[in-house]
Amino acid sequence: MVSLKPTIRRKLQVSIVVVSLVMAGVVLAYVLHSPVVPILAAAVLYYYTYGNLGSPKLWLILVYLLVDLSKGLIVSWSLANKDPGKTPSEISILFVKDVVSLAMGYAFAKLMGSEGTEVNVLGYDTLRFLPVALLFMTSQTCALKALNYLDPGTFKLLLQVCLPTITFFSWCWLGRMYTKRQVLCVAGVFMFSILFCVAKTRQETSEVMATSAVGLIYTTVFVLSSCSGSILSEKLLKTTGDSLPVQVVHMKVCSVLIGFVAFTAHGLNQGLDGGSWNPLIHWDQRTMGAPVIHLYIPLYLLQL
Structure with missing residues (x-):
C-alpha cells in the first residue's frame, strides 16, 4: 500500500x-x-x-x-x-464543485491504492451509483435554494430532522433495530425541531411566513433526498470489494454526469430566453466560497 x-x-x-x-x-x-x-x-x-x-x-x-x-x-x-434574479445558478456551483472534487478524489484513489490500481470510471460499478448521485444532487440543490429563503441558523436547526428521518429509513429499509433510549432521544430531537418551527412562525409576519414556507419546502425535500441517498449509498458501499476512495470516485463520476446534463440544460434554457449562453453568469469572488467550502x-x- x-x-x-x-x-x-x-x-x-x-x-x-x-x-x-x-x-x-x-x-x-x-x-x-x-x-x-x-x-x-x-x-x-x-x-x-x-x-x-x-x-x-x-x-x-x-x-x-x-x-x-x-x-x-x-x-x-x-x-x-x-x-433575486442576479444570483448565480445553484447548478453551476454544484457542477464546478463536483468536477474539482472528482479530480481530487481520483488523485487520492491513486495515492492511497496499491500499485497498479485501475480506477474504471465507465463500468457497471460506476453506473450503479447514479441513483445515489441524483439524490445527493437534489439535496444539495435544495440546500442552496433553501438558503435563499432561510437564515443559516434556522436552516441548520431544521436539519436536525435528518436524525429521526434516517433512523426511520434505516428501520424500514435495512431492518436496523434501536433501543428504547435511542428511540426516545430521536423522538425528542424531532419534537424540539417541530416546536422551533412553531415558535418561529408565531413571530413572523404573513409576508415573511410565506417566504419561510418556501424555504421549509426546500428543506423538507433536502432531508428526504439526503437521508434516502445516505441509506442507499450505505448499501452500495457495503456490497462492493473496491476501496472507499475508488467508490468515492465512482460516485463523483455519476455526480459529474448528472451535473453536466443539468448544467447544459440550464445554459440552453438561458439561450432560449433570449440571452447569450453564459453558464457562469452572476459569478463573482464571493461565489467561489460556496464550492470551496464544500x-x-x-x-x-x-x-x-
Whole structure:
C-alpha cells in the first residue's frame, strides 16, 4: 500500500488545521464584526488542543464541525445584497464543485491504492451509483435554494430532522433495530425541531411566513433526498470489494454526469430566453466560497 509518511502526514494535518482556523476566523469575524475574538479563540484552541495537550484527531473533528457549520454562513454571504434574479445558478456551483472534487478524489484513489490500481470510471460499478448521485444532487440543490429563503441558523436547526428521518429509513429499509433510549432521544430531537418551527412562525409576519414556507419546502425535500441517498449509498458501499476512495470516485463520476446534463440544460434554457449562453453568469469572488467550502470538508477524511 502507498501511504503517507508520518512526518508528511503530520505536516499535512497541521496545514489543514491552520487553513481551517483562518477560514473559521474569517467567518466568525464577519458574524461578530470584530476580528479580535476569533483570532484569540483560534490561537488558544490550537495551543491547548492540537498544539499541546489534545488529540490531533479530536481537534480535526472539532475543526470539521466548525467548517461544516460555516457552510450556510458562507453561502448566505455569497448571496447577500444581490437581487433575486442576479444570483448565480445553484447548478453551476454544484457542477464546478463536483468536477474539482472528482479530480481530487481520483488523485487520492491513486495515492492511497496499491500499485497498479485501475480506477474504471465507465463500468457497471460506476453506473450503479447514479441513483445515489441524483439524490445527493437534489439535496444539495435544495440546500442552496433553501438558503435563499432561510437564515443559516434556522436552516441548520431544521436539519436536525435528518436524525429521526434516517433512523426511520434505516428501520424500514435495512431492518436496523434501536433501543428504547435511542428511540426516545430521536423522538425528542424531532419534537424540539417541530416546536422551533412553531415558535418561529408565531413571530413572523404573513409576508415573511410565506417566504419561510418556501424555504421549509426546500428543506423538507433536502432531508428526504439526503437521508434516502445516505441509506442507499450505505448499501452500495457495503456490497462492493473496491476501496472507499475508488467508490468515492465512482460516485463523483455519476455526480459529474448528472451535473453536466443539468448544467447544459440550464445554459440552453438561458439561450432560449433570449440571452447569450453564459453558464457562469452572476459569478463573482464571493461565489467561489460556496464550492470551496464544500470541497474542503472531504479533506478531513484523509486525515482521520
